[in-house]
Amino acid sequence: MLIARAFYFTIFAALAFLLPFLSLYYQKELGLTGSQIGVLTSIAPIISLIGGSIWGAVADATRKHKAVLLIAIAGVWLSVWGIFKAPGFLLLSLAVVFYAFLSSPVIPIVDHSVMTLLGDKRDRYGLERVWGSVGWGVAAIFAGMLIQRLGLSWAFYGFFILYGILFFIALRFPIPEVSIASHFWQGLRQLATNARWIIFLLVALVEGMSLAIFLNYLFLHLSDMGASRTLMSWSLTAATFSEIPVFLAGHRLLRRWTPVQLLAASILLTAVRALLYAGMTVPWQVLPISLLHGPTFAVMWTAGVAYSTQTAPKGLGATALAVFSGMTFGLGAALGALTGGWLYQHMGGTAPFLWASAAAILTDIPFVWLHRRTIFRRNAMKIE
Numbered sequence: 001m002l003i004a005r006a007f008y009f010t011i012f013a014a015l016a017f018l019l020p021f022l023s024l025y026y027q028k029e030l031g032l033t034g035s036q037i038g039v040l041t042s043i044a045p046i047i048s049l050i051g052g053s054i055w056g057a058v059a060d061a062t063r064k065h066k067a068v069l070l071i072a073i074a075g076v077w078l079s080v081w082g083i084f085k086a087p088g089f090l091l092l093s094l095a096v097v098f099y100a101f102l103s104s105p106v107i108p109i110v111d112h113s114v115m116t117l118l119g120d121k122r123d124r125y126g127l128e129r130v131w132g133s134v135g136w137g138v139a140a141i142f143a144g145m146l147i148q149r150l151g152l153s154w155a156f157y158g159f160f161i162l163y164g165i166l167f168f169i170a171l172r173f174p175i176p177e178v179s180i181a182s183h184f185w186q187g188l189r190q191l192a193t194n195a196r197w198i199i200f201l202l203v204a205l206v207e208g209m210s211l212a213i214f215l216n217y218l219f220l221h222l223s224d225m226g227a228s229r230t231l232m233s234w235s236l237t238a239a240t241f242s243e244i245p246v247f248l249a250g251h252r253l254l255r256r257w258t259p260v261q262l263l264a265a266s267i268l269l270t271a272v273r274a275l276l277y278a279g280m281t282v283p284w285q286v287l288p289i290s291l292l293h294g295p296t297f298a299v300m301w302t303a304g305v306a307y308s309t310q311t312a313p314k315g316l317g318a319t320a321l322a323v324f325s326g327m328t329f330g331l332g333a334a335l336g337a338l339t340g341g342w343l344y345q346h347m348g349g350t351a352p353f354l355w356a357s358a359a360a361i362l363t364d365i366p367f368v369w370l371h372r373r374t375i376f377r378r379n380a381m382k383i384e
Contacts, residue, residue, distance in 0.1 A: 038341015
């Protein structure tokens with residue numbers, strides 16, 4: 001699906017310009033403290049969790065997924081302009097709230113549409129999603145060079161250009177309609193009371209917490225170590241390109257192992273990755289460590305999308321994916337950003353990463369124990 005690949009490429013290229021440099025923009029250009037940065041970076045994920053669930057439910061209940069997608073993309077563009085031009089912390093916080101609320105349904109709706117269009121070949125989702133990794137990796141190279149030479153404002157200019165292109169791609173994106181087999185609220189209640197689903201969301205929460213630490217505080221830690229912004233952008237490229245083989249092999253991974261097995265492995269490797277970041281002694285070490293992004297995030301996301309699609313009642317696919325995304329990039333990211341900001345300010349640059357490693361380990365132990373029968377049986381809970 002060429003249009004899906006173009007969408008993934010463009011949206012992640014836009015995000016590669018903006019998201020990794022926001023904390024630096026807040027610190028260097030606006031003069032915010034670590035705690036203020038923690039507040040801003042935690043507001044967005046909380047709103048994303050709420051907004052994603054609301055938007056996903058509205059889209060599923062009304063079957064107006066295309067309208068929701070276009071409104072959200074246009075709103076994101078305007079809200080980021082608000083972040084760029086906000087004259088004070090209060091208005092900046094308000095712009096961040098609007099950005100988080102409006103951005104929350106975009107990727108879940110597209111993921112849901114791609115999985116629906118793939119039909120019985122949905123284990124090949126990674127072959128489409130990999131273009132997001134390519135877009136992020138390519139854009140990160142140019143973003144780092146432009147920002148190094150021309151300043152942090154180019155984090156916003158690059159985003160504006162690419163997100164404008166994204167709107168026109170979205171106009172042509174095919175959004176399939178899926179009828180709801182049972183009453184919407186009955187299906188929602190069924191999902192909310194599924195014990196396995198709740199446990200899965202706890203894993204997504206911890207993965208989101210760790211990812212927030214990496215995204216919001218790695219560049220600050222590298223800056224404290226004297227790293228250039230070019231090296232920072234290359235660390236993004238290394239991390240992103242490590243996703244590519246994972247997404248390309250996603251269908252093979254899901255045929256050989258269950259989503260639960262893949263999630264357990266990704267949590268363990270997340271703990272290792274965080275510990276290695278904390279142990280860096282020179283900035284260039286970030287490059288090989290960042291290659292663990294593929295075996296952590298990409299494995300988690302491939303397994304999580306498959307598990308969410310499998311678990312959701314018919315017609316609630318966008319809702320399930322929005323809740324999964326919201327738990328990862330919403331509540332989990334909020335807790336990681338807020339806690340990481342406090343730790344960074346009061347205990348130093350390595351503290352957020354040590355905390356992330358400990359949290360991942362403490363989550364993986366009960367997760368493996370609760371799913372020990374599934375994890376140690378190869379044929380249990382395969383994606384059909």
